[in-house]
Amino acid sequence: MADGSISCEVAVVGGGPAGLAAACTAAESGRRVVLLDESPWLGGQIWRGEQNAAAHPHASAWFARFDRSGAKVLARSTVISSPAPGSLLAEQDGEGFQVKWDRLILATGARELFLPFPGWTLPGVMGPGGLQSLIKNGWPVSGQRVVVAGSGPLLLAVADTLRKHGANVRMIAEQASWSSVIRFGLGLAAHTSKLLQAALLKLRLLGIQNRYGAWPVSAEGKDRIQMVTLTDGAETWKLDCDLLACGFGLVPNLELAMALGCELKDGFVRVNDLQATSIPNVFCAGEPTGIGGADCALVEGQIAGYASAEFKAQAERLFAKRRSWHTFRTALAEAFALRPVLKNLATNETIICRCEDVSLGRLRQCTHWREAKLHSRCGMGACQGRVCGAAAKFILGWEPESIRPPVLPARVGSLISSRSEKSGGHFR
Amino acid sequence: MNNAVQITINGRPVSVPAGIVVAAALARSGTIQFRSSITGQPRGPLCGMGICMECRATINGQTNCRSCLIVCEEGMEIRTYG
Numbered sequence: 162m163a164d165g166s167i168s169c170e171v172a173v174v175g176g177g178p179a180g181l182a183a184a185c186t187a188a189e190s191g192r193r194v195v196l197l198d199e200s201p202w203l204g205g206q207i208w209r210g211e212q213n214a215a216a217h218p219h220a221s222a223w224f225a226r227f228d229r230s231g232a233k234v235l236a237r238s239t240v241i242s243s244p245a246p247g248s249l250l251a252e253q254d255g256e257g258f259q260v261k262w263d264r265l266i267l268a269t270g271a272r273e274l275f276l277p278f279p280g281w282t283l284p285g286v287m288g289p290g291g292l293q294s295l296i297k298n299g300w301p302v303s304g305q306r307v308v309v310a311g312s313g314p315l316l317l318a319v320a321d322t323l324r325k326h327g328a329n330v331r332m333i334a335e336q337a338s339w340s341s342v343i344r345f346g347l348g349l350a351a352h353t354s355k356l357l358q359a360a361l362l363k364l365r366l367l368g369i370q371n372r373y374g375a376w377p378v379s380a381e382g383k384d385r386i387q388m389v390t391l392t393d394g395a396e397t398w399k400l401d402c403d404l405l406a407c408g409f410g411l412v413p414n415l416e417l418a419m420a421l422g423c424e425l426k427d428g429f430v431r432v433n434d435l436q437a438t439s440i441p442n443v444f445c446a447g448e449p450t451g452i453g454g455a456d457c458a459l460v461e462g463q464i465a466g467y468a469s470a471e472f473k474a475q476a477e478r479l480f481a482k483r484r485s486w487h488t489f490r491t492a493l494a495e496a497f498a499l500r501p502v503l504k505n506l507a508t509n510e511t512i513i514c515r516c517e518d519v520s521l522g523r524l525r526q527c528t529h530w531r532e533a534k535l536h537s538r539c540g541m542g543a544c545q546g547r548v549c550g551a552a553a554k555f556i557l558g559w560e561p562e563s564i565r566p567p568v569l570p571a572r573v574g575s576l577i578s579s580r581s582e583k584s585g586g587h588f589r
Numbered sequence: 590m591n592n593a594v595q596i597t598i599n600g601r602p603v604s605v606p607a608g609i610v611v612a613a614a615l616a617r618s619g620t621i622q623f624r625s626s627i628t629g630q631p632r633g634p635l636c637g638m639g640i641c642m643e644c645r646a647t648i649n650g651q652t653n654c655r656s657c658l659i660v661c662e663e664g665m666e667i668r669t670y671g
Contacts (some may be wrong), residue, residue: 263604284633291637299609
């Protein structure tokens with residue numbers, strides 16, 4: 162982005178399923194749409210690497226629909242703040258630019274929940290979804306011994322990706338109980354496509370040890386992980402490994418919504434039937450409104466796109482479909498609810514804030530998040546609390562404070578450029 | 590990913606498949622420790638999606654780039670903070 166500012170009728174932040182769907186329906190409804198995404202690719206994390214060889218049944222169809230829709234993409238573009246209503250400040254390739262919008266759709270997705278345990282900071286301990294994303298972009302796993310642990314349907318999908326790329330998956334350890342997961346599986350009967358997907362996945366993973374009601378308690382190694390200790394609450398065992406893919410489900414990316422002042426409810430962005438937030442002309446779809454997966458995000462995204470274009474009737478036609486996915490969303494949360502004992506994984510010596518190396522013992526000297534930030538610098542480092550904030554919330558029950566811009570580290574030049582806005586901007 | 594691109598990692602020339610991200614190129618070159626923490630502990634990529642900043646590296650002179658989100662380009666110079 163060489164100069165200035167661009168303007169559009171609908172700006173979409175995030176190019177995953179929700180953002181793609183929102184951009185498509187808004188553009189198809191005749192609006193001038195700009196979609197911004199941090200990565201060089203469309204599709205978000207779930208469809209990352211599928212632009213050329215789409216394995217997901219929906220992905221290629223949505224990429225094609227997006228190409229036809231007329232929506233513009235600004236790739237490698239990170240939104241860093243909202244300097245004024247109707248305006249976003251973003252950075253592309255180290256340069257700042259403004260996006261002026263009439264309607265804004267937040268489709269910022271989710272990240273993985275990392276629960277600290279002794280050794281979790283060793284290189285080679287990674288998020289399952291993160292590792293999957295990196296594998297799709299060339300991270301080598303062939304011949305590597307990998308343990309997959311944590312919680313959620315993602316674990317099986319990641320194990321499958323690992324297997325396909327020649328890794329030796331030594332174990333999948335799901336913290337939820339077998340009975341809970343089975344109940345969830347049977348409940349999928351209402352979503353036949355999901356049931357089929359799950360059954361085929363399980364079939365491909367035959368031969369890989371899959372433990373339920375089991376979780377990692379520590380990782381050991383010199384300069385990188387070499388061994389993980391797991392438990393089922395009764396017995397513990399050790400496995401040699403080169404990588405540990407460990408994540409405890411997903412947490413929403415709320416930073417931009419919070420910076421804009423959107424009201425939250427139960428830890429998610431509160432939206433009405435039309436996916437509208439509490440802030441006028443700002444919509445939200447997908448994981449920030451509840452962890453429901455790609456299919457749920459696609460429906461919510463379409464609704465948000467139509468609503469942003471004031472095509473209310475089209476939006477309403479999708480309400481029943483959304484209700485069905487919201488049932489799935491609730492079942493997902495119940496089936497993979499985290500067991501309270503996971504709050505005890507970290508010891509007082511365990512690092513919670515990886516950016517500033519703040520231990521749990523140090524945090525326990527404080528009574529809330531703000532005090533911890535002021536006294537220990539917890540959450541004040543490069544990731545700005547994105548990793549430790551969710552962990553502190555789970556372990557200590559601390560709620561995050563208000564968000565201050567920039568919502569991600571940005572170059573000073575980008576912040577300055579927001580003052581010298583130019584008119585008549587253009588794309589790319 | 591058929592073509593190769595030439596990059597340098599900490600001054601050492603390496604050839605990597607086109608289309609892979611910088612973090613993957615670093616891992617292929619043999620190290621998954623990308624930086625040392627403020628108390629000197631080894632660290633490598635965690636989130637793989639631009640959230641945690643653990644994979645940050647200097648790319649073509651620009652510091653603190655998220656190597657998990659940047660695709661390798663011909664002639665790219667990468668420095669880690671190990």
